[in-house]
Structure formats: C-alpha cells, structure tokens
Amino acid sequence: MTSAxxxxxxxxxxTIGILGGGQLGRMTTLAAARLGYRTxxxxxxxxxxxxxxxxxxxxxxxxxEAALAAFAAAVDVVTFEFENIPVETLIALAKRTPVRxxxxxxxxxxxxxxxxxxxxxxxxxxxxxxxxxxDAQLAAxxxxxxxxxxxKTSRHGYDGKGQVRLALGDDAGAAWRTLGRAxxxxxxxxxxxxEASVIVARGLDGKTVxxxxxxxxxEGGILRESRVPAQLLPALMAxxxxxxxxxxxxxxxxxxxxxxxxxxxxxxxxxxELAPRPHNSGHWTIDAAATSxxxxxxxxxxxxxxxxxxxxxxxxxxNLLGEEAQDWRSHLADPGARLHLYGKDEARPGRKMxxxxxxxxxxxx
Ligand SMILES: Nc1ncnc2c1ncn2[C@@H]1O[C@H](COP(=O)(O)OP(=O)(O)OP(=O)(O)O)[C@@H](O)[C@H]1O
Ligand SMILES: [Mg+2]
Numbered sequence: 001m002t003s004a005x006x007x008x009x010x011x012x013x014x015t016i017g018i019l020g021g022g023q024l025g026r027m028t029t030l031a032a033a034r035l036g037y038r039t040x041x042x043x044x045x046x047x048x049x050x051x052x053x054x055x056x057x058x059x060x061x062x063x064x065e066a067a068l069a070a071f072a073a074a075v076d077v078v079t080f081e082f083e084n085i086p087v088e089t090l091i092a093l094a095k096r097t098p099v100r101x102x103x104x105x106x107x108x109x110x111x112x113x114x115x116x117x118x119x120x121x122x123x124x125x126x127x128x129x130x131x132x133x134x135d136a137q138l139a140a141x142x143x144x145x146x147x148x149x150x151x152k153t154s155r156h157g158y159d160g161k162g163q164v165r166l167a168l169g170d171d172a173g174a175a176w177r178t179l180g181r182a183x184x185x186x187x188x189x190x191x192x193x194x195e196a197s198v199i200v201a202r203g204l205d206g207k208t209v210x211x212x213x214x215x216x217x218x219e220g221g222i223l224r225e226s227r228v229p230a231q232l233l234p235a236l237m238a239x240x241x242x243x244x245x246x247x248x249x250x251x252x253x254x255x256x257x258x259x260x261x262x263x264x265x266x267x268x269x270x271x272x273e274l275a276p277r278p279h280n281s282g283h284w285t286i287d288a289a290a291t292s293x294x295x296x297x298x299x300x301x302x303x304x305x306x307x308x309x310x311x312x313x314x315x316x317x318x319n320l321l322g323e324e325a326q327d328w329r330s331h332l333a334d335p336g337a338r339l340h341l342y343g344k345d346e347a348r349p350g351r352k353m354x355x356x357x358x359x360x361x362x363x364x365x
Contacts, residue, residue, distance in 0.1 A: 008098075008204055008303045009204075009302065009303040009304065010037075010076045010077050010301075010302040010303060011302075012035050012036035012037055013036055013037070013038075014037055014038070014076040014077070014302065015037065015038040015039065015040055015055070015056075015074065015075045015076050016028075016032050016037050016038070016039045016040070016075065016076070016077055016078075016079065016298065016301070016302070017039075017040045017041075017042060017071055017072070017074070017075030017076075017077065017078040017079070017093075017097070018039055018040070018041050018042070018050060018054070018078075018079055018080070018081055019042050019043075019062070019078065019079070019080040019081065019082075019085050019089070019090075020041075020042075020043055020050065020080055020081040020082040020085070021041055021043025021044065021045065021048025021049060021050040021051040021057075022048065022049055022050060022081055022082060022342075023049045023050070023342040023344075023352065024050075024081040024082070024277060024278045024294075025039075025041055025043075025049070025050030025054075025081035026049040026050040026052070026053060026342060026343070027278065027283075027286070027292075027294045027340075028050075028079075028081065028278060028294045028297055028298065029041070029050060029053050029054050030053070030294065031292055031294035031295040031297070031298055032294075032298045034295070035295065035298060037298060037302070038055035038056070039054045039055055039056075040054060040055060040056040040057065040058065040071065040074055040075050041054035041056075041057045041058075042057070042058045042060070042062075042067075042068075042071050043057070043058075043059065044059060044060075044061070045059065046059060047345070049342040049343050049344060050081065052343050053343075056074065058070070058071045062085050062086055062089040063086065063088075063089070065092065068089060068092050068093060069092075069096065071093070072092075072093050072096035072097045073096065073097075075097060076097065076098075076302075077097065077098045077099075077100060077301050077302060078090075078093050078094075078097055078098070078099045078100070079099075079100055079101070079255060079277075079297065079301050080101075080106065080277060081277055081278065082158075082277070083106060083109055083110040083275070083276075083277070084110065084155075084156055085106065085110075087103050087106055087107045087110070090102075090103035090106055091103045098301075100254040100255050100300070100301040101251075101253045101254055101255040101257075101276045101277075102252070102253075102254070104251075104252075105251050105252075105253050105255075105276045106276065108251065108274075109273075109274050109275065109276050110155060111154050111155055112152055112153075112154045112155070112157070112185045112273070113129075113131055113154045113183070113185050114154075115273065115274055116129045116185060118251075119247075119271050119274075122247075122250050124243070124246075124247060124271050125268070125269065125270050125271065126270055126271050126272075127187045127188045127189075127190045127262070127270055127272070128144075128145055128187070128188040129145070129185050129186065129187045129188070130144055130145055130185070130186050131183075131185060132151065132176065132183070132184040132185065132186050133183050133184075135173065138172055138173065138176055138186070139172075141186040142166075142172045142186065145186050145187070145188045146188065147166055147167060147168045147170070147189075148165065148166060148167050148168070148189035149165075149166045149186055149187060149188055149189055150163055150164070150165050150166070150186075150187045150189055151163065151164045151165075151166060151172070151175055151176060151179065151184050151185075151186050151187075152184060152185050152186075152187060153179050153182045153183070153184050154182070154183045154184055154185055155182070155183070159221060159222045159223075159350065159352075160218070160220060160221015160222055161221070162179060162182075163221060164176075164178055164179060165189070166186075190262045190264070190270060190272075191264075191265065192262035192263055192264060192265075192270075193263055193264065193265045194215055194230070194231070194232060194262075194263040195215070195216045195217070195218065195260070195261070195262060195263070195272075196213050196214060196215050196216060196230050196232065196240060196260075196261045196263055197213070197214050197216055197226075197258055197259060197260045197261060197279060197281040197282075198210055198211065198213055198214070198240050198241050198243070198244035198258070198259050198261070199211045199214075199244070199256060199257070199258045199259075199278075199279055199281070199282040199285075199293050200241070200244040200245050200247075200248050200256070200257050200259070201255070201256050201257075201293075201296040201297070201299070201300045201306050201309075202245075202248045202249070202253050202254055202255065202257070202300060203254070203299070203300050203303070203304075203305070203306045204254055204300070204303040205303075206249070207306060208245040208248055208249065209296070209306045209307075209308075209309050210241040210244055210245055210309060211282060211285055211289060211293065211309045211311075212228050212229060212230075212237070212289075212309070212311045213228070213229070213230045213232060213237040213240050213241065214226045214227065214228050214230060214281045214282065214284065215227045215228070215229075215230035215231060215232070216260075216281050220350070222319070222321065222350055222352075223280050223281060223319055224318070224319060224321075225316060225317060225318045225319070226280070226281045226282075226283070226284055226316070226317045227314075227315070227316050227317075228284055228288065228311060228314060228315050229311070229314060232263060233267070236263070236267060236269070239269065240259075240261055240269055243259065243261075243269060243271075244257065244259040247259055247271070247274065251276070253276060254300055254301060255276060255277070255297055255300050255301050256276065256277060256278055256279075256293060256296060256297045256300065257274060257275070257276050258274070258275040258276075258277070258278075258279030258281065258282065259271060259274055260272040260273045260274070260275070260281075277297075278293045278294055278297055279293070280319065280352070280355075281317075283317050283340070283355050283357065284315040284316075284317040284357050285309075286338075286340070286357070287313075287315060287338045287357040287359050288311055288312055288313040288314070288315035288357065288359045289309060289310065289311055289312060290307060290308040290309065290310045290311075290312060291306075291307025291308055291309060295307060296309070312359075313359035313360040314359065314360035314362055315357055315358065315359050315360070315362075316357070316358045316362055317355055317356070317357045318355060318356050318357075318358075319352055319354075319355050320341075320352075320353050320354040320355055320356065321349070321350050321351065321352060321353065322347045322348060322349045322350055322351055322353065323347050323349075324353070325341060325347060325353035325354045326347070328341065328354075331356050334363075336358050336359070336361075336362075336363055337356050337357070337358055338356065338357045338358075338359070339354065339356055340354050340355050340356070340357070341353065341354035342354050
C-alpha cells in the first residue's frame with residue numbers, strides 16, 4: 001500500500017535539480033551525492049562551482065522555455081541556491097515537477113520591500129523601513145526614518161552590494177543616484193550589539209528543526225566570520241530559533257530558511273533578512289553538526305525525515321575572500337583547519353572563494 005506521503009518521497013537514486021551554479025549548489029551536490037542522489041544544475045556557464053561537479057547540467061538562460069521543460073523532465077524535484085531567478089521560471093517548472101521552496105517563497109525573499117512587508121504584516125519585528133520609488137517617497141522616507149540610515153535596492157543585492165549608508169548631512173538624492181535610482185528601501189540604521197543567524201529546515205510533513213544560533217561578523221557588508229556557540233543568553237537563542245521556525249511555518253516553506261538577525265542592545269531581536277536556501281553562516285554545520293545544512297536541505301526537499309541538528313563541536317568559520325584563497329598551503333598545514341574551496345578561478349576582491357572551519361578546541365584569536 002502506498003500512502004499519499006510515501007508517493008511524495010524522492011528516494012536516494014533520484015535527481016535533484018538546482019537552479020544556480022554557485023558554491024551553495026556545489027556543497028548541496030556534495031551532500032546529495034553522499035546520500036546517493038544525482039544533481040542537475042541549471043546555470044549559465046559550465047565552469048560555475050556547482051556545474052563543475054553536478055551529474056548533469058543545463059546551460060541556458062532562466063527564460064529559455066524549452067530548456068526549462070527539458071530540465072523539469074530530467075529531475076524529480078527542483079530547488080534554488082540563490083534568489084535572483086525570475087519567479088516565472090519557478091512557476092513554469094512547478095507545473096511539471098515539485099519546486100521546493102515554492103515560487104511564492106522566492107517571490108517574497110527576492111524583493112526586500114516585499115520581504116519586509118511580509119515580515120511586518122505577520123508580526124515579526126524589523127528595522128524601521130520605507131519604500132522608495134520616486135523623489136517624493138525618498139524625501140518622505142528620509143524624514144520618517146531619520147539618520148543614520150541605509151538605502152538598499154529592493155532587488156539583486158548581495159554581500160552588501162546595492163547599498164549606501166546615509167549619515168547626517170549626506171545627500172539622499174545623490175546616494176539614490178549611485179544606485180541607479182532603482183526601486184529601493186530606506187532602513188533605519190540598527191545599533192545592534194550582535195549579528196546572528198538561525199538556519200531552520202522544514203520538512204514535507206511540516207516539522208521544523210533549527211540549527212544552533214550562529215554569531216556573525218561582517219566587514220564592508222560581507223560576512224567575514226561565523227562562530228558557534230553565539231555569545232548570547234540561552235533564552236535569547238531559544239527565542240531566535242523559535243522565531244525562525246515561526247517564519248518558516250508562516251511562509252509554508254519546504255526546505256531551508258536562513259534568518260539574519262540583529263540583536264539589539266536591550267536584547268530584542270530584529271529580522272534583517274531572509275534567505276530560503278543554504279546560507280554562508282551555516283557552513284560550519286558541515287564540520288560541526290550531526291547533519292549539515294546541505295544534507296538537511298536534501299532531506300527536506302526529498303521528503304525524508306530531517307536529520308539531527310545537534311552541534312558536535314564549537315566552531316569558527318572564516319570566509320576566504322579574493323586572493324586569500326591562495327593561502328591554501330597554510331590552511332592545509334594547520335591540523336585544526338578544515339579547508340573548503342569552491343573551484344573559482346578568478347579571485348576578484350571580496351569574492352567568496354572558499355572557507356575554513358576550525359572546530360573545538362579552537363585556536364586562539
Ligand atoms: N539596517 C541596518 N542597520 C545596521 N546595519 C545594517 C543594516 N542593514 C544592513 N546592515 C549591515 O550590512 C550587512 C549586509 O546587509 P544585508 O544583509 O541587508 O545585505 P546583503 O547584501 O543582502 O547581504 P548578504 O547577501 O551578505 O546577506 C548586514 O549584515 C549588517 O552588518
Ligand atoms: Mg544579509
């Protein structure tokens with residue numbers, strides 16, 4: 001007898017379609033392979049990190065309907081490893097094959113304004129924000145939010161790109177021009193004491209499992225390092241995990257959700273942004289959790305039971321940006337370091353080329 005639930009399970013041997021060719025898809029492919037799955041990466045170039053190691057690849061624009069139809073026919077489930085994909089692409093795929101997380105989740109998370117309106121409308125706290133689509137809105141937003149503030153393009157931002165900080169006396173109009181006057185969100189600057197994130201998985205059965213809260217340090221808008229355990233009160237960490245689970249449930253998400261948080265000086269939590277996919281701040285889970293975030297994604301979207309998110313060690317993850325990845329010899333010589341390189345050949349400044357994780361006992365520093 002086959003129940004409805006078992007029909008939806010994609011057993012090992014199946015093929016996971018991944019939209020996007022970056023390192024997140026690459027590490028998902030590695031985790032999928034360990035469980036006996038194949039992956040089929042849909043991206044633009046064969047040398048992208050995920051495409052290099054996938055079992056199959058489709059190299060085409062996300063708008064190529066014939067390529068999408070063939071891709072859908074070749075895979076058992078589709079997921080995505082970045083948000084800059086047209087929602088129409090996911091909607092077209094969803095007519096032919098399961099897409100997890102859903103097109104609706106992508107639509108919310110790929111636009112900062114829509115995302116913040118979703119959060120605020122569902123009762124989750126964020127920094128004060130206002131929509132900016134024309135000069136009048138910019139002036140009104142500036143007056144309401146005050147300074148300091150951050151103007152962010154609603155779409156296509158990552159690693160701090162598409163953002164300008166506004167201090168007292170700065171010209172808001174000039175700042176918006178540097179963003180090409182693209183639709184934007186003006187946010188109040190949060191004087192947080194800590195940045196943290198929680199990655200939660202939600203299975204096909206609706207069960208959620210959250211990883212430990214990660215403490216993050218950014219430099220120039222780019223994640224530099226993540227540490228677990230976070231130096232926060234246990235009750236606050238439990239609250240953060242609970243918050244992330246509630247957001248995943250509100251989104252009716254199947255897959256992974258990363259929730260980036262600001263911890264206020266008074267201990268309050270504000271949601272900075274959502275990413276419905278594996279997240280850079282969760283890379284430590286490969287080396288220091290019972291189940292990695294990538295395996296957890298595979299389990300969630302294939303309808304398998306979620307794994308234990310138990311942490312097996314304290315960990316510190318350092319991103320290797322640009323030329324730093326050329327230091328691989330020293331990391332390989334360090335017995336406590338676990339080196340992960342993404343196979344990118346062009347080491348542009350600030351580009352994420354790899355990461356190193358140290359697990360306990362952690363070296364000093
Ligand atoms: N309202 C804010 N107040 C204070 N700092 C902020 C605010 N918004 C962003 N930042 C800082 O800039 C960093 C990057 O911002 P944000 O997460 O919005 O951008 P992003 O480009 O989408 O980043 P990523 O893709 O790396 O998550 C934040 O992690 C935080 O350090
Ligand atoms: Mg961010």
